[in-house]
Each structure stands twice: as C-alpha cells, then as structure tokens.
Amino acid sequence: MRTWQRHHRTTALLIGTAVLMTSGLSACGSDSDGSAPQSVSSADIRKALDKPAQLTVWSWSASLPDVAKAFEKKYPKIKIDVKNVGTGPDQYAKLQNAVKAGSGAPDLATVEYSAIPQFALGGSLVDLRQYGFDSLKSTFTPATWDAVHLGAGLYELPLNAGPMALFYNKRIFDKYHIAVPATWDEYLKAGRALHRADPKTYIAADDGNAGLTESLISAAGGTPFRVKGDKVTIDLKDAGTKKYAASYQKLIDEKLLAPITGWTTEWN
Numbered sequence: 001m002r003t004w005q006r007h008h009r010t011t012a013l014l015i016g017t018a019v020l021m022t023s024g025l026s027a028c029g030s031d032s033d034g035s036a037p038q039s040v041s042s043a044d045i046r047k048a049l050d051k052p053a054q055l056t057v058w059s060w061s062a063s064l065p066d067v068a069k070a071f072e073k074k075y076p077k078i079k080i081d082v083k084n085v086g087t088g089p090d091q092y093a094k095l096q097n098a099v100k101a102g103s104g105a106p107d108l109a110t111v112e113y114s115a116i117p118q119f120a121l122g123g124s125l126v127d128l129r130q131y132g133f134d135s136l137k138s139t140f141t142p143a144t145w146d147a148v149h150l151g152a153g154l155y156e157l158p159l160n161a162g163p164m165a166l167f168y169n170k171r172i173f174d175k176y177h178i179a180v181p182a183t184w185d186e187y188l189k190a191g192r193a194l195h196r197a198d199p200k201t202y203i204a205a206d207d208g209n210a211g212l213t214e215s216l217i218s219a220a221g222g223t224p225f226r227v228k229g230d231k232v233t234i235d236l237k238d239a240g241t242k243k244y245a246a247s248y249q250k251l252i253d254e255k256l257l258a259p260i261t262g263w264t265t266e267w268n
Contacts, residue, residue, distance in 0.1 A: 059110035
C-alpha cells in the first residue's frame, strides 16, 4: 500500500456553451488582446436556442451526460453528443490537432483551468463576453471566475473545482508510528521514515505532472506565471516557487516518490 497526495484538479467548459454554438458562430478565433468583443443580442440567442442543432462535447467528466440530458429537455430542438476521447493531456493533444487542422474539433470540451492559455493565446477561443456571460460573475467563486479569464477576456465557464488536500493511508502511518505531516519539513521527514521502514512504500507518486507542480507552487505562495493581455511573464525565482523547489527536489533526489501516473490502476 502506498500513500499519495491528491493535487488540485479543476475543469471548465472550453470554447463556449450551447448558446454560443447554436448561434451559428465558429468557436475558432478569440479576442485575446482583451478588447471587448462585439455583442450578440439576447433576441438572437433566443432564436438560436429554438433552431435544430447538433452539438458535440468532449469530456471525461461523469456528470456531463446528465447535464446534456437536462439541456436537451429544456431545449428539445438541440441534440448533444457527449464523447470521452481521453483525459487531460490526451484530450488536449487531440483538441489542439483538430483546431490546427480546421476540422474535427468538438463544439465544447472539458479542460482544466491551467490549460486555458494554450488555447486562448493561440486564438482558438471565442470571448464569451459577447454573449453576456460576464454577467454571471456573482454565480461563481472568485477563484474559479478568475481562472477562466485571460486578461479581460472570458474564455470558459467554470464547471467545478477541487480544493487541494492531503490524503493518506492511516493503517500504514500507524503501523510505522509516523505522524501525519502538517508542514513541508514534516512531509519530507515522513517520506524518509516511510521509505526507510519499507523500501516499497512511498509517500507520493509523481511522473512529472504539471498540474501537481503548479498546485504545490501555489500552495507554497508562488506565482511564477503572470498574464497581461497576450503577454506571459515567467519568474521561477519568486519566494514561493523557490520554497517548493527546495523541498520537492529533496524528495526526488532521495527517491522518495514513486514514478507512477496518478489515477491509474497501478496508482490505486
């Protein structure tokens, strides 16, 4: 049995909403410079929702089929086909290829917040402000609302968010009389103690997951990536990022992490 750390995982709806696509507008092309896009009237939106349309959604989320059914019930002329074409990076690669090819892309897709820039900065997304979705700000938490913006542009609507948390195997910790860590130093010490007690036991698994790295840097107070309009700045020397790197590098150097992909059968 291994003990793993679950990292922050969030998803959002990419490209638009059913209203966007049934308006007959392409999902490709965005106002990534932050300028306000041309507005679509509420009357045009109502007309679009009353016209027959077929939408394709790519998502690994188990909740999306039920959401699609509820939408179809409210707008019976619109049919939605939900497809699972992969999780995270596997889906992103297919989505990026389809966008680049100019065909085969879905109308909507589930994407983690951290992946928004790679699509928005490339001009692949429509700014949802033109459909009035910026009026929904009070519906969402500040953190998720900020996460779907790039500059002034609104490129997604939040679907869900998961807080970062530590979960562990209590039986294993109790067996080796190891206290649950509450600080970075304690975490490193617990990892050493576990692996020393049983070389087949690791405190966490990491195969180079970018989302995990970003979440841990954030937890340490780091903000290495900043976006202003279509400009991205990177500073890997801020205090939080250095704190994370100094601690995590020791876990790597001492081989205290299992090189296993998270959420796989082996990981479980």
